[in-house]
Amino acid sequence: MIQDWRDLLQVLLNGVMAGSILMLPAIGFNCIFAVLRYPNFAVAGYATVGAFAGWIANTQWGLPAGFALLVAFLAAGAIGLLAEETALKPLRPSGALTVAIASVALTLLLENIVRFFFGNDLRGYDLPVFRDWRFDGVRVNPQQLSNAIYAAIAASALFALLAFTRLGRAMRAVADNPQLADIKGVDPERIARVAVFIGAGLAGFGGMLIGLDTSIDPLTGFRVVLSVFAAAVVGGLGSIPGAALGAMVVGLGEEMAGVLLEPAYRTVTAFLAILLVLTIRPEGLLGRRG
């Protein structure tokens, strides 16, 4: 329970840590939504794929966590692009909902492919074990801190890409107005592929961060999917800064609910956050109306 400012600070700190882990899958989800305008539930599957790709890189090839995260990003991005092109893209003419339903099936498929090869056992990464640092009663777990830093680096890289490069400008243009971007000579197909690769890749990166924090199994991605949607909806569907902000809000909210209610109800908090935002401000904190 919260007794003095140290406890409050601890909760805030834990909330930011939790939020930074949710941030990347949420950004990935919104990145795909911004360009293709459908909710891609397969981010859960991509997160699991990334977590296992990172696990192979880390424990089988002996790469340190930082490089393994890069492998997780590339593997999930590649699988995401492949799945999009073969399974989801042909469904786009049938409407956003058809694609959304197919993406749920896709998550199930990816999960079971992972399950086929790795089984249901929990697996951990090879990590140096650190003791918690203590600052005047506030605990900081070095692993969680480094996860938050990795997440911040990945998010900053995406923001830099969107803000400063030609490709980033083109992506924002397509997200803003696909027809206009098309007229101006931006190939929407290419931008869609880039968005899916980055979105799925970030989901995979985030999936491995979840694994670094705890352990992984085929349901790793699915377990956080509700919190990830909550972050995306709270921030505003399709808004990338919104996803980052939404993840922090949801992370803090879940952490506080974990203290005030029962830890098991963290996910329920995420669901309530979705309902609250949809009732009061459906476009989300940073989203556009419409």
Place this chain on the structure above:
Amino acid sequence: MEAYIIAMLVFAGFYALMALGLNVIWGLAGMVNLGLVGFFGLGAYATALLTKNLAWPMPLGWAAGALVAAAAGALMAVIVARLRGDYLAIVTLGFAEVIRLVASNEVWLTNGTDGISGIPGPWRGEVSPQTFNLIFLALVWSAVGVVFVLLARASHSPFGRVLRAIREDEDVAAVAGKPVLWFKVRAFALGAAVVGFSGALYAHYNAYIAPDGFAPLLTIYIVLALTAGGVGSMRGAVVGALLVVLLLEGTRFIAQEIPGVSPVQKAALRESIIALSLILLLRFRPQGLIPERTRTRSSP
């Protein structure tokens, strides 16, 4: 083998009821519902608690299961009916997870992950298990029959026509003076009630329910059943449910024939086949085997 076939047909009946319920919500009113298993679970828990702890008679328990699910559905529809379909997909999916979490954690009420056992069944214990299965088979398929007739009538009634109009174009329906929100809420509640009823029957058949039994996988089965049968078609919903059970059980036998595969791998293979069939169906035969028949077919 005979007992096995009867058990599978009973399950096909549960799936057919759920697919019929989904068809009202998704097929007629055009609102996606990826939280079916949540309503199914609500119905199951409602009747299990009422009949076992408070000794309500079973038919009242079934009605209660349907009512609780309908109330949850109506509430959800009120909250999300004005929003676009993609939000509805997220909210319903989340709803089902919340139901599962609550069922896992409110131990005082639901006995947590251990589940509730010893749920009464019609004449269970008084007749041989085989007779019990047969009784239940008759019960569940009579329920399918009654629900089918009622929903098929509703679907061709003015109510059903308005729902289709809302599905095709909400604004036009509103301009024609139809209270769109009210129709959506009723459709959602009706569909959820049927799904909850199916859950209630399931609880009494199985005698045991636990949160694990209400995983999102079941929702996928039903979406697959309705897609295979034909979205919007009540006959399609029933045929689709039978097909899904056939596919599920067929893959069980095929998986047994593959040598050198562990049980976990077999389960993974079967679930992969289900997921893949849904993706392929959506692509190659989105209208299903028995497409919806309406007097004015809009171009697909």
